[in-house]
Amino acid sequence: MRPQKIIAKKRDGEELSASEIETFIDGICDGSWADYQISAMAMAMVIRGLNEAEQDALTNAMLHSGEVLDFSAIAAAKGDKHSTGGVGDKTSLIIAPVVAACGVAVPMISGRGLGHTGGTLDKLEAIPGYNVNLTSSEFHRIIEKCGFAMAGQTADIVPADKKLYALRDATATVPCIPLIVASIMSKKLAEGLDALVLDVKTGSGAFMREFEDSRALALALVRTGTNFGVKTEAVISDMSQPLGQYVGNAVEVYECMNILRGEADASAAMTTDLSLELAARLLVLANAAGSIDEARIRAEEKLANGEAFECFRQNVELQGGDVRVCDEPTSLLDRELVRMYVSAPSNGYVSSIDTLAIGNSICSTGGGRVRAEDTIDHSVGLECLVKIGTRVSEGEPLAILSCRAGTKEMVVKQFADAYTIADEDVVIPELVRAVISRH
Secondary structure, three states, rough: OOOOHHHHHHHHOOOOOHHHHHHHHHHHHHHHOOOOHHHHHHHHHHOOOOHHHHHHHHHHHHHHOOOOOOOOOOOOOEEEEEEOOOOOOOOOHHHHHHHHHOOOOOOEOOOOOOOEEEEEHHHHHOOOOOOOOOOOHHHHHHHHHHOOEEEEOOOOHHHHHHHHHHHHHOOOOOOOOOHHHHHHHHHHHHHOOOEEEEEEOOOOOOOOHHHHHHHHHHHHHHHHHHHHEEEEEEEEEOEEEEEEEEEEHHHHHHHHHHHHHOOHHHHHHHHHHHHHHHHHHHHOOOOOOOHHHHHHHHHHHHHHHHHHHHHHHHHEEEEEEEOOHHHHHHHHOOOOOOOEEOOOOOOOEEEOHHHHHHHHHHHHHOOOOOOOOOOOOOOEEEEEEEOOOEOOOOOOOOEEEOOOOOOHHHHHHHHHHHEEEEEOOOOOOEEEEEEOOOO
């Protein structure tokens, strides 16, 4: 069938058949559809929408556009976590070793940061030597030895997504729930999972800022995972302020090291709490615990007794990283950076934080990328000293920016402008806003 006919059918609001959607995805992979035809189809999908059957057909076609990993030789249940992205969102580095220490294998395929959101691969590469480019055999071997592996998407896994996403990004067709679902779930389903927990962010630093939009995305993700036979649950978590103590690649790994070593202070509590919540839900989905309470106790024990830390240490060594960072987390910190203070402009309470602005400001210091091909400075970052609801005095530090010499004061002002100070006390947002489940 000619591309024009399929595009016209969706343009006119008709339902596409599974075979027509397969033709579209095949055309992306074999080059028989031109970029302008792929873009036209994406725009038609955004404007006209896709129903549940079309969404599942798109996910299935993208899933089978490349390699589907087979972990049947690993006896343990297979589970993973995916986040829709945020600022200071580092929970994968805690969840994977905790869940692995509880006996669930975690084949985690992660992504890089783009725009204001950080990427797990970029954080891991702040560890000298850490290799995220694994072959399938290396991926299997590392999971069998330490319970989890963390790697990037290969060219053989969902190849249709890479081309389609690049064109969506260039043609303003990213904000479409069916396309988002197909992109996320095709990659996660390619991991051969038994269980999947999703962290869908909401708030000023989230891709979906409004709660109802986040809820709609969470429902669609959970429905799709369930339709494909994977036990799936979503947690809608708050992203109205940076998560935890630090924002930036190396400093976020430093925060996670301290948590795994039992040496974190109260500023990292949000990171610990959300990590344990997501880990516990994944353990229940993977039948490694009978209830959330039991799962949370097991996860807390593995964190407290050091077993999760030993899993992480093993993984760093197996993936070529310098294990000295596990013994000396401070080695991750660049002593040549300049520390610049972000101060409160007045007395009062921190009433809101423009988390998107903070993420973008980190990018402007070199800590993130605007384009996929940009290089990043792993060392720069922000230490968050206050949260929403904190009472502050004029001139009191709100955050400390670690940056390169020559960073302009204008950047510090951008960080300062992200904080709103009010005269009256404010309601502190709940970390977990909702849980979406179909099982």
